[in-house]
Amino acid sequence: MAVKFNNLDKTESFKKLQTLKKTSLKGLITPERIKNSQIEAGGGLTYNYSAKAVTDEIIKALGELALEQELIQKYMEILSGTRMNTGENRMVLHQLTRGETVKPVEENGKNIGAFYAEQKKRIADFANKVHKGEIKGSTGKNFDTVVQIGIGGSDLGPRALYLALEGWAEVNKKSMMDAMFISNVDPDDATAVAASIDPETTLFILVSKSGTTQETLTNQAFVLDIIGKTGSENLDPSKHMIAVTSETSPLAKSDEFLESFYIDDYIGGRYSSTSAVGGAVLSLAFGPETFEAILEGAHDADIRALEADITKNAALMDAMIGLYERNILGFPSTAVLPYSQSLSRFPAHLQQLDMESNGKSVNREGNPINYSTGPVIFGEPGTNGQHSFYQLLHQGTDIIPLQFIGFKNSQRGYDIEIDGSESQTKLNANLAAQITAFALGSDNTNPNKQFNGERPSSLIYGSDLNPESLGALLAHFENKVMFQGLAWNINSFDQEGVQLGKVLTKKLLGDAGNDDISILEAYFKLLDE
């Protein structure tokens, strides 16, 4: 590999960035700047950064940092199959699920892109047969519901995408099946979902790459138990469950499943929505063409992220401005605020994507670093949030950078005019008003009504929330997180931080001893009395 790896604080451009004059948003933002500070992000989306506290000088320095950290070259390495997941010595190939970009990626003579495409094709064929009634439930009824059993990346991303397109699918006659999700090991989760479905017409998807996820295997057994008790006597559970797993997992090719589809170790859970993990449930719910359109939008964003000029690369600009806010301005969190009810769970997906990828304290070689990495990510849809936590965003003692998302048109198309405007117009007027209020504030002689402003935000917007724009939105944030991780010189693709809890849980449920077992047991005892 020709690229070099340096910690952020060792780069010349970061040192330079620290010396540059910071800017106020007041005076900076003009209608001209608003028009000119934007970049196409793919899938018909545009990223606008006019309300971010960055001057041309700062943007130039951020571009130099991207250059010095060789971010585009490193992205090319990822696309080419270099083992950039250093901790686990793995390739990072989620972008390849959307299409080949630089060159074919091969391993031991196997073309991995062709493998992903084959799984997608197998899923499409399977989904089409289910939709046509060629594959039925074991008691002869057509499947009308799909239930995904998975946790983390096997849940949050696919669930967010499903909810994001439910309205679009209804209007566009692409609602093939209802989808539901079981994730939590809390028995109430599976019990509630099981009570609301008809086992005879339900197809379950068990999703676990390793085939060893405690919650998911527990919920599989749980669901089998329930449908065994509530279903018809003739119901054969093995004809109602498919698996998405790796070819080497204990679940692969098991006769417990009607069919198995495969992923591999090169797609992390939080990056797996465009693999078979999202592909099975979304193709069954909305048809394979809809899933394909999501991939096209994502691929469009992936291609655009190759652009070397930061002023033409939305994901790179978003990443570098975020880094500036984190490491120069010192802001510890970021709010994601979609003005679309359909994106109600998209912030929860981004919370995992960002915090699990970049919540790290060692660099890619495993050495401690001296600067802040991933921020806390949280958010709720607007306008709901305006009547909730926006108070703190406007007048709290900390500044929280904001990431707005908006669309010209509503998804379901139904609207009425009240007090001279339609609801969708009101929604977007609120969004425009918030960007302005956060940036510019408003002076008042009553300090309680004083708004200092200077609260930076960006806006990603498009005409419609549809499969293409949703795919691009998903990939935009994946690529933003990737660029930030590369700039911080950390490995965004492992998650060692989730391991200790698993080990201690096993110790508690088993009987193995360890130094902390008495404390563990004391906490467990609280909960058990």
Added chain:
Amino acid sequence: MAVKFNNLDKTESFKKLQTLKKTSLKGLITPERIKNSQIEAGGGLTYNYSAKAVTDEIIKALGELALEQELIQKYMEILSGTRMNTGENRMVLHQLTRGETVKPVEENGKNIGAFYAEQKKRIADFANKVHKGEIKGSTGKNFDTVVQIGIGGSDLGPRALYLALEGWAEVNKKSMMDAMFISNVDPDDATAVAASIDPETTLFILVSKSGTTQETLTNQAFVLDIIGKTGSENLDPSKHMIAVTSETSPLAKSDEFLESFYIDDYIGGRYSSTSAVGGAVLSLAFGPETFEAILEGAHDADIRALEADITKNAALMDAMIGLYERNILGFPSTAVLPYSQSLSRFPAHLQQLDMESNGKSVNREGNPINYSTGPVIFGEPGTNGQHSFYQLLHQGTDIIPLQFIGFKNSQRGYDIEIDGSESQTKLNANLAAQITAFALGSDNTNPNKQFNGERPSSLIYGSDLNPESLGALLAHFENKVMFQGLAWNINSFDQEGVQLGKVLTKKLLGDAGNDDISILEAYFKLLDE
């Protein structure tokens, strides 16, 4: 009023707190400490703070701070009807909806507690008549669904409580009606809910204290339009909608409504779940006795919060430890992590409660302050979060204090043993393991697998999530937030920060000029093209 008001940084006890030796969690936590560091919080709940980084010396100083800031006396003033909402010159009486505590609160000869009790009684009578079929829809069918139209506090709290008790109600045969919620001005929100209900059997609750909330009035008109188009010809919308509003609002006593129930200006939106705002929907969904049981649990917590000794007052201890973490240790956010799928939206309610109450930069007299106030609040249920953002909580560069919630028993009661343990046992084993892992960490020669620990958490736990414990949980956090606001000397009961956005939205939708209108319009134009 005999109490004195001082900014936090002017108190002797805060200055002393700054000088005290900080503590490591390693070595501090013992099985003995775990057993002894806990306080009954009401409704059968216990608050355990053994994994918080506070020594006896620090707790003593926090108790002194509570004493110096006269927190219990100020709480008594609130309960007694002193106008503690200084910005709006209003009393703060949400605790009075749960029962009288100190003395009757009167205004112009009117007993306000009696007024709240009367509304509760009217709602109970109404709900009982609906359940018995004595009040029916206009086409003669029984009501089976209730849809709350409201936003902010008229949505998040009632919705979180409804979801929290859905499973309990099913098991305990208290599921009287299904409840749904419309909040967002996004037309897709109302359209989706309207598409999933039968207008002939649905009762709508319009909730707006002022009767002027843009989103809510828009959604009222929106829903009336839809049911006018989709309902039976004989359907009379005025017989399908009730209002919860103030007696002085334009909605009060309107003939557009089947019935109106009243609140007043002394109950803020985010504190209104135990008033008619939560009372109507919860009494209709689960019966008036269930709502009454929620109030009993909340009242129990309110009474316990009067205790002067910090080591016997769970809400006060929680508040003061949070202040210590915010103002001495400098942590900018807090995660709320309920190990119960039924509490899936409880963190969103707490996010509003805390951030809207204490996201302030001026003190109660409107003068700027020099210290941090309310933190960012976010969270998702465990174990889901473990597979998502916990990576950053364990190994990120910032420390995020944690608030765990857990229950011995599942709500729906159905469970099976897999690999030697039931799901509920696994759930709680995970919770105990996480507390331990966050506090103590684990050393590893591989820095990538190193857990430094020192991540403080508290645990609120009980045997069951039921109406009493849920009410206490709600009130615990309300009282925690109140004590923190009083210690910071801010007004936790107004929300001026939400006003500017409303003003600018109106400017944009109307045609009034203002200095920033061209920037506003430029942003709006982006979204409109």
